[in-house]
Amino acid sequence: MLHVGLTHFLVVSAILFSLGIYGIVTRKNAVMVLMGIELILNSANINFIAFSKYGNFGLSGQVIALFVIVLAAAEAAIALAIVLNIYKTFSNVNVDEIDHLKE
Amino acid sequence: MNFYDIIFYIFAAITLLSALFVVTTRNIVHSAFYLLFTFFGVAGIYVLLGADFIAISQILIYVGGILILLLFGVMLTNKITNVEIRTGTVHMLPAAIASGIFMGAVVAVMVWTEWKSEPSVIPLTTTKDIGHLLLTDYVLIFELLGILLLVALIGAASIARRDKE
Numbered sequence: 001m002l003h004v005g006l007t008h009f010l011v012v013s014a015i016l017f018s019l020g021i022y023g024i025v026t027r028k029n030a031v032m033v034l035m036g037i038e039l040i041l042n043s044a045n046i047n048f049i050a051f052s053k054y055g056n057f058g059l060s061g062q063v064i065a066l067f068v069i070v071l072a073a074a075e076a077a078i079a080l081a082i083v084l085n086i087y088k089t090f091s092n093v094n095v096d097e098i099d100h101l102k103e
Numbered sequence: 104m105n106f107y108d109i110i111f112y113i114f115a116a117i118t119l120l121s122a123l124f125v126v127t128t129r130n131i132v133h134s135a136f137y138l139l140f141t142f143f144g145v146a147g148i149y150v151l152l153g154a155d156f157i158a159i160s161q162i163l164i165y166v167g168g169i170l171i172l173l174l175f176g177v178m179l180t181n182k183i184t185n186v187e188i189r190t191g192t193v194h195m196l197p198a199a200i201a202s203g204i205f206m207g208a209v210v211a212v213m214v215w216t217e218w219k220s221e222p223s224v225i226p227l228t229t230t231k232d233i234g235h236l237l238l239t240d241y242v243l244i245f246e247l248l249g250i251l252l253l254v255a256l257i258g259a260a261s262i263a264r265r266d267k268e
Contacts, residue, residue, distance in 0.1 A: 002104050004111045006220040009148065010213040012115045016122055016145075018206035023126035025198040029190040031176045032131060035138055038169065039122055042145045045161075049152045054220040059229060062154050063236050069157075069164050070248050074255035076169045080176045081263035087180040096193055 009050035016043035030083045030093040034076065041072045111151055118144030129189050131177050135170060142166050153225030156233055 016039055023036030045065045052061025087093050089102075121140035128134050142165040149158035226232060237245050 002108060004108045004151075006218050007214055008111065008115070009152065010218075011210050012118065012148065014209040014213055015119055015206060016141075017209070018202045019119070019122045019126050021205065022198055022202040025202070026126070026192045026195055027190055028193060029131060031173055031180065032134060032190050034173060034176070035125060035134060038138065038165070038173075039125065039141065042141070042165075045157075046145065046148055049149055049154045049157060052154070053152045053225055054218070054222050056221050056223040058223070059225075059232050059236055060240070062157050062229060063233055063241055065149075065154070065157050066160060066233065066237075067241075067244060067248060069160055070252065073164055073168055074252055076172050077255050077259040078262070080172055081259040083176055084179055084263045093180045094191065 006050055006054040009046055013043040013046040013050070016040075016046070028094040028096055030086065030095050031080075033095060034079055034083075037075070038072060041068055044068060107151065111148070114144050114147035114151065117141075118148065129192070131181075131190050132174075134190075135174050135177060138173070139166060139170055142170065154229060156228075156230045 020036045020039030020043065023039060024033050027033055027036065045068050048061040048065040048068070050061075051057065052059060052065075055061070083093055086098060090098055118141055121137045121144065124137040125134045125141060128137065142161060146158040146161040149155075149161060
């Protein structure tokens with residue numbers, strides 16, 4: 001049980017995923033919601049790479065993890081741009097107060 | 104319990120503890136800095152899984168790029184009076200219960216499933232093989248990601264720019 005195997009990595013990734021969901025649900029600030037999304041993407045990546053090692057698929061899992069990192073970068077850039085626009089319009093970025101698209 | 108296991112437990116503890124602090128601290132700037140440790144811990148786990156190139160990419164892109172971007176987002180969307188930038192929270196208890204149940208369920212599935220695991224031999228350096236895969240099996244996705252990054256770059260610049268008065 002103490003010897004590290006596939007299960008250990010999967011459990012770490014599951015806990016990281018739940019923490020990310022908790023962050024997304026409870027935080028008001030839109031930037032904090034983004035941080036929760038980053039946690040979730042990281043946990044998905046741990047799964048990809050763990051199965052790449054223990055599932056005997058060659059390096060495909062690592063390549064897919066690289067794609068996920070690229071997507072996360074693009075997503076962060078776009079989301080920050082949107083958050084800046086929201087701040088320009090509403091003067092705050094609390095996701096529970098922003099409920100319409102224009103002023 | 105050998106050296107590998109000890110290193111794994113250290114990195115897992117760093118990752119999970121700092122992730123816990125990320126989602127519980129009320130100060131956003133502190134959260135961003137705890138996120139730094141989470142990314143480093145995850146990179147360490149990648150190294151343990153034999154993914155050296157992905158670990159370096161993780162540090163370069165997440166710590167060097169995304170985290171800086173998030174910090175800029177924090178700084179640009181608050182009226183800075185001091186370093187204490189706080190965030191409100193909503194639905195703490197229901198969210199804690201729901202994500203706790205979710206975590207229990209997923210962890211139980213992970214632990215009780217009989218995974219057919221046969222550890223494959225990961226080469227010592229993976230960069231060459233990843234590059235080979237990128238230009239053979241995954242070349243279409245590779246090209247699409249290039250286009251996606253270009254679109255994201257132009258889109259982010261055009262969304263965030265100030266309107267001409």
